[in-house]
Amino acid sequence: MSADTTQNPITQNTITIDGQEIPFVAGQTIMDAALAAGVYIPHLCHKPGLTPHGSCKLCVVDIASRSVSSHNSDRRVQAKFQVVADSRSVSACTMPAVAGQQISNNTPALNEVRKTITQMLFIEGNHICPSCEKCGDCTLQAMAYHLGMLDGHFPQFLQRRAVDASHPTVMLDRDRCILCELCVRASREVDGKNVFAIAGRGINAHLIVNSASGKLVDSDLETSDMAAHICPVGAILIKEHGYEVPIGRRTFDLHQVGEIGSEEIILTKVRHADE
Amino acid sequence: MEQNAEPQSDIGTPPNLRRIAIDPVSRVEGHGKITLLLDADNHIHEARFHIVEFRGFEKFIQGRPYWEVPFIVQRLCGICPVSHQLAAAKAVDQLVGVERLTPTAEKLRRLLHFGQTLQSHALHFFHLSSPDLLFGFGSDPAQRNIVGVLEKYPDLALKGVKLRKYGQQVIAAITGKRIHGTATVPGGMNKPLTVAERDALLVDIKNILLWSQDALALNEQIHTAHPEHYRFATIRSNFLSMVGGGGELELYHGGLRARSATGAMIFDQFDYRGFQDILREEVRPWSYMKFPYLVELGKEQGWYRVGPLARVNNCDSISTPLAEAARKHFREFGHGGFVQDTLAYHWARMIEILHCAESIEALLHDPDITGTDLVADLGEKRSVGVGVIEAPRGTLFHHYQIDEQGLIIKANLIVSTTSNNQAMNEAVRSVANEYLEGHEITEGLLNHLEVAVRAYDPCLSCATHALGKMPLQVELLDADGTLLDRLTKGSNGVIERTA
Numbered sequence: 001m002s003a004d005t006t007q008n009p010i011t012q013n014t015i016t017i018d019g020q021e022i023p024f025v026a027g028q029t030i031m032d033a034a035l036a037a038g039v040y041i042p043h044l045c046h047k048p049g050l051t052p053h054g055s056c057k058l059c060v061v062d063i064a065s066r067s068v069s070s071h072n073s074d075r076r077v078q079a080k081f082q083v084v085a086d087s088r089s090v091s092a093c094t095m096p097a098v099a100g101q102q103i104s105n106n107t108p109a110l111n112e113v114r115k116t117i118t119q120m121l122f123i124e125g126n127h128i129c130p131s132c133e134k135c136g137d138c139t140l141q142a143m144a145y146h147l148g149m150l151d152g153h154f155p156q157f158l159q160r161r162a163v164d165a166s167h168p169t170v171m172l173d174r175d176r177c178i179l180c181e182l183c184v185r186a187s188r189e190v191d192g193k194n195v196f197a198i199a200g201r202g203i204n205a206h207l208i209v210n211s212a213s214g215k216l217v218d219s220d221l222e223t224s225d226m227a228a229h230i231c232p233v234g235a236i237l238i239k240e241h242g243y244e245v246p247i248g249r250r251t252f253d254l255h256q257v258g259e260i261g262s263e264e265i266i267l268t269k270v271r272h273a274d275e
Numbered sequence: 276m277e278q279n280a281e282p283q284s285d286i287g288t289p290p291n292l293r294r295i296a297i298d299p300v301s302r303v304e305g306h307g308k309i310t311l312l313l314d315a316d317n318h319i320h321e322a323r324f325h326i327v328e329f330r331g332f333e334k335f336i337q338g339r340p341y342w343e344v345p346f347i348v349q350r351l352c353g354i355c356p357v358s359h360q361l362a363a364a365k366a367v368d369q370l371v372g373v374e375r376l377t378p379t380a381e382k383l384r385r386l387l388h389f390g391q392t393l394q395s396h397a398l399h400f401f402h403l404s405s406p407d408l409l410f411g412f413g414s415d416p417a418q419r420n421i422v423g424v425l426e427k428y429p430d431l432a433l434k435g436v437k438l439r440k441y442g443q444q445v446i447a448a449i450t451g452k453r454i455h456g457t458a459t460v461p462g463g464m465n466k467p468l469t470v471a472e473r474d475a476l477l478v479d480i481k482n483i484l485l486w487s488q489d490a491l492a493l494n495e496q497i498h499t500a501h502p503e504h505y506r507f508a509t510i511r512s513n514f515l516s517m518v519g520g521g522g523e524l525e526l527y528h529g530g531l532r533a534r535s536a537t538g539a540m541i542f543d544q545f546d547y548r549g550f551q552d553i554l555r556e557e558v559r560p561w562s563y564m565k566f567p568y569l570v571e572l573g574k575e576q577g578w579y580r581v582g583p584l585a586r587v588n589n590c591d592s593i594s595t596p597l598a599e600a601a602r603k604h605f606r607e608f609g610h611g612g613f614v615q616d617t618l619a620y621h622w623a624r625m626i627e628i629l630h631c632a633e634s635i636e637a638l639l640h641d642p643d644i645t646g647t648d649l650v651a652d653l654g655e656k657r658s659v660g661v662g663v664i665e666a667p668r669g670t671l672f673h674h675y676q677i678d679e680q681g682l683i684i685k686a687n688l689i690v691s692t693t694s695n696n697q698a699m700n701e702a703v704r705s706v707a708n709e710y711l712e713g714h715e716i717t718e719g720l721l722n723h724l725e726v727a728v729r730a731y732d733p734c735l736s737c738a739t740h741a742l743g744k745m746p747l748q749v750e751l752l753d754a755d756g757t758l759l760d761r762l763t764k765g766s767n768g769v770i771e772r773t774a
Contacts, residue, residue, distance in 0.1 A: 130350055130455065131343060131346045131347040131350060132343075133342075133346075163338060163339075163682065165340065165680035165681060166680060171340060240340075240371075240461065240681065242340075242342045242343060242460075243345075243346060243457045243460055243465060244465050245465070246451050246457065246458075246465050246466035247450065247451025247452055247456055247457055248451050
């Protein structure tokens with residue numbers, strides 16, 4: 001889809017999120033416009049500056065339709081998540097802002113769905129927060145707190161996933177990967193490399209390394225690459241630097257995940273541990 | 276999940292959760308089971324204190340990076356996690372080639388460890404064992420708990436609670452949390468102690484010293500004035516502990532010393548990195564807990580005790596004056612020889628609590644403690660690291676081997692309770708010999724067995740009850756292995772005969 005360009009360019013285009021009128025410029029997504037206006041839409045796979053991906057689905061919002069939507073016409077779905085019948089659910093990070101959109105974001109029903117998605121992310125991987133060095137700096141963990149998640153709810157998958165510690169300075173722990181592809185995009189779009197990719201489909205999807213051996217040591221990944229630092233969980237780590245930030249000074253001891261610009265704070269933190 | 280230093284107050288019940296109640300009797304298996312085996316003459320032939328819980332930490336840390344290990348293994352315990360973190364950190368120091376920490380880092384680790392030992396000892400005595408000692412072993416379980424102590428001896432109980440709280444404040448100031456914080460990094464510490472944090476800890480230290488002295492005096496009085504205490508479950512054993520370079524009591528770093536029951540030196544100032552040369556572990560099919568022994572004395576004679584009783588007996592002195600005076604009293608009670616009484620563990624524990632309080636005060640006045648030079652220069656990587664520390668309940672060994680990528684390929688932990696395994700069995704046998712009459716296990720016997728085990732270790736009990744209702748099952752078997760009697764106490768304190 002493309003942005004609505006039929007509006008008068010002099011009159012500022014606006015969308016409405018949870019009753020708040022928000023301006024946007026042509027080409028912006030709902031997420032772009034929201035973040036620019038200081039409105040938080042939960043997300044894990046989005047980072048301003050990287051191509052939107054729409055994979056984590058936490059940023060799903062409801063847009064009121066002029067006619068009854070076919071998206072959520074299933075009454076069982078509507079009943080489970082209390083979805084408004086005449087709206088459609090879209091990923092805010094990929095949906096262009098269109099003037100006049102009436103958007104629901106911070107609603108109990110949507111947050112409930114987001115919590116369920118977060119629970120599924122937790123049980124699909126092996127997230128052992130108590131001993132993880134990303135504890136307190138982990139966006140997934142912070143998201144769980146933000147959404148009021150109290151348990152994993154679903155049975156743990158307990159998957160066996162390989163650790164790749166072959167690289168001298170960077171470690172890949174697939175146990176914690178949530179397939180957000182931030183590393184894939186950062187490597188390609190910022191670092192000018194192509195170190196990571198996702199292979200397999202569905203439940204077999206997993207992060208791979210584009211090298212002859214499939215090992216990090218044979219890739220051209222360097223410690224200074226953004227891809228080495230952008231992981232929102234503890235899947236890609238700088239080796240031998242865990243636990244250097246004391247409890248009380250970790251990212252989410254000092255900040256809320258809903259703070260606008262938290263992605264930059266996290267990136268600064270992982271590059272310079274105690275800032 | 277965990278993130279914040281402060282516990283969340285608004286945690287509710289997770290939605291869509293069914294609560295399934297498990298009959299306490301079925302949970303006894305996991306917490307305490309004693310089998311008494313009779314010989315053909317109906318005398319106690321052997322007592323087996325079973326540990327049927329399986330933890331598996333040594334296995335599941337394989338494949339994990341070495342710098343993560345202190346924070347995985349500290350989850351072994353909620354009472355003494357600091358000891359595990361520090362023992363693992365000492366091993367990690369070796370892995371990164373650090374021989375000597377900066378003065379500030381070493382003193383911070385010592386302060387942390389004294390805080391840990393103080394709070395653990397306070398918990399062990401006041402919360403878990405004092406009800407037995409103050410009310411009597413066979414008294415009403417409804418009263419024989421810390422709440423009962425609070426009602427009848429409010430001043431004493433409150434001092435115990437405050438002592439533990441202070442130890443936890445020391446831990447929180449250094450690790451960010453009272454339980455399961457983070458402090459160590461390879462070759463040092465991750466945070467200095469600020470002047471404000473130091474000053475906050477100094478506010479109460481005089482009271483802590485006074486209350487520690489009171490606790491010690493009470494224990495000394497209880498033990499020395501009551502033959503039923505000092506004769507209870509007395510066994511004669513070898514002792515193993517760490518000592519400082521001058522033979523003094525040492526909790527953080529030193530050489531290993533083992534002495535026989537008569538006081539004869541088996542080895543002294545042994546470099547713990549070679550502990551496998553002096554210690555072996557025997558596996559017995561009826562318990563998941565191994566049986567360590569001193570190689571020099573062999574499987575039969577080489578079992579030993581660790582912990583406060585071993586340490587206070589084994590050392591030549593204590594570096595702080597009040598605790599040293601108390602140690603001399605203790606040795607006088609043993610008429611120059613070792614005090615072997617099982618319940619003297621509590622007395623020795625309170626001598627150590629006083630030593631911790633004195634040492635904390637000294638460290639808080641040391642200018643190095645608020646220094647900011649926290650991490651030593653790392654040296655050449657090594658593939659093997661051994662960390663040994665005197666945990667509250669005894670000598671704790673952590674032994675790790677890593678591959679060239681920094682991942683753990685082998686781990687062996689000998690925890691204090693394991694070292695005391697045979698001793699607990701012997702103590703149980705001693706109690707059973709004294710209190711078993713005929714072929715019936717009485718409630719009195721069960722209570723006495725519980726007291727003996729608790730002198731060594733509160734962990735089995737704290738796992739489920741913390742208020743003196745240790746789930747326990749005792750079975751009596753004849754020489755043919757036929758079950759003669761079985762008495763079970765659930766975690767609700769209800770005793771049932773289930774034979």
